[in-house]
Amino acid sequence: MAAGGSIDALSQFQLHPALGAIGASVNFTQANLMMVVAGVLTFGLLWLGMRPRAMVPGRLQSAAELAYETVLGMCTETIGPEGRSFFPFIFTLFFFILFGNLLGVFPLFFTFTSHIAVTLALTVFVVALVTVVAIRLHGWHFFSYFVPQGVPVALLPLLVPIEVLSYLSRLISLSVRLFANMMAGHVMLEVFGAFVVMLGAAGVIFWVPAVFSLAVNVALIGFELLVATLQAYVFAVLTCIYLHDAVHLH
Amino acid sequence: MSDETGEDEEPPSFEERLKAARSRQGLDAPPPLSARDSGDLGGMSPWGIGLRVGIELVSALVVAVAIGWGLDRLFGTRPILMAVFVLLGGAAGVLNVWRLFAPRPTQGPKGQDRGR
Numbered sequence: 001m002a003a004g005g006s007i008d009a010l011s012q013f014q015l016h017p018a019l020g021a022i023g024a025s026v027n028f029t030q031a032n033l034m035m036v037v038a039g040v041l042t043f044g045l046l047w048l049g050m051r052p053r054a055m056v057p058g059r060l061q062s063a064a065e066l067a068y069e070t071v072l073g074m075c076t077e078t079i080g081p082e083g084r085s086f087f088p089f090i091f092t093l094f095f096f097i098l099f100g101n102l103l104g105v106f107p108l109f110f111t112f113t114s115h116i117a118v119t120l121a122l123t124v125f126v127v128a129l130v131t132v133v134a135i136r137l138h139g140w141h142f143f144s145y146f147v148p149q150g151v152p153v154a155l156l157p158l159l160v161p162i163e164v165l166s167y168l169s170r171l172i173s174l175s176v177r178l179f180a181n182m183m184a185g186h187v188m189l190e191v192f193g194a195f196v197v198m199l200g201a202a203g204v205i206f207w208v209p210a211v212f213s214l215a216v217n218v219a220l221i222g223f224e225l226l227v228a229t230l231q232a233y234v235f236a237v238l239t240c241i242y243l244h245d246a247v248h249l250h
Numbered sequence: 251m252s253d254e255t256g257e258d259e260e261p262p263s264f265e266e267r268l269k270a271a272r273s274r275q276g277l278d279a280p281p282p283l284s285a286r287d288s289g290d291l292g293g294m295s296p297w298g299i300g301l302r303v304g305i306e307l308v309s310a311l312v313v314a315v316a317i318g319w320g321l322d323r324l325f326g327t328r329p330i331l332m333a334v335f336v337l338l339g340g341a342a343g344v345l346n347v348w349r350l351f352a353p354r355p356t357q358g359p360k361g362q363d364r365g366r
Binding site for chain 2: 170180
């Protein structure tokens with residue numbers, strides 16, 4: 001049944017030039033367009049939200065204030081009092097990823113966080129920042145981070161490379177977590193969407209499983225909203241934890 | 251701050267002001283931190299934990315294999331360094347998972363006094 005058409009779940013992640021001929025000449029793809037949209041939405045939320053400067057906030061201002069306070073709380077609780085200086089970075093990161101994830105749920109929009117190139121670039125930036133912060137705050141003492149405490153010196157040549165690898169593995173774990181979650185969700189959506197079309201075309205008997213697939217897709221969209229928010233939060237919280245390690249260096 | 255009498259009108263109670271002052275000085279930062287130091291495992295589903303552990307294990311291995319492969323190319327010692335780094339990467343992955351599930355009481359004070 002319906003074996004004629006194969007499910008093409010991955011072509012949704014292909015990049016196409018956006019904005020017509022100008023975009024094509026500078027390789028401006030729909031992923032870049034979505035990044036710009038995410039940035040504009042973040043800016044718009046804060047700018048339009050905070051424009052009334054009302055004592056009793058309206059809906060948009062409440063959202064903007066809630067966003068600000070949530071991220072500020074995340075910074076100060078996780079990093080400590082020093083977290084305030086990293087607040088602009090965490091806020092930008094969180095909302096860039098959050099809007100990137102959420103925009104992908106809408107039809108015809110593209111999820112730029114479903115590309116490992118994007119998430120890895122973000123992660124490289126985060127890890128580089130964490131390292132630079134640690135070196136600036138602690139100088140050469142930073143390298144004691146890789147020396148576990150209470151270990152005989154004879155074992156250090158074995159343990160220091162392991163610690164360094166564990167430190168560097170943040171690059172992969174942080175980026176793959178976001179990328180895999182977003183990509184897996186969209187592949188599942190695509191697969192069940194294709195089921196609906198194929199079963200629907202296969203004949204009246206198959207309309208019952210087609211409706212079931214449609215119901216699964218509806219549930220998946222809701223699940224995707226949860227995953228999109230959760231993964232943006234996880235990315236930001238893990239960045240905060242890494243920054244806490246860099247600031248406190250235990 | 252200094253010209254405030256504080257006797258006749260104190261809308262925030264003494265406990266609240268003490269808490270605010272302590273958190274401003276960073277004295278209260280460790281307790282909420284040690285609870286989430288190893289990455290918010292508390293409210294995670296079994297699926298989430300499994301995914302997290304898998305990613306931690308594999309990511310260390312991927313980094314190690316990449317470094318070993320690169321160093322082998324650099325020095326022309328084709329299989330040796332990569333084999334060594336696979337072992338180190340596996341160990342680093344286990345270390346990552348240990349950090350995830352490390353018992354909190356032993357980790358909390360250690361991180362605290364080193365941080366001072």
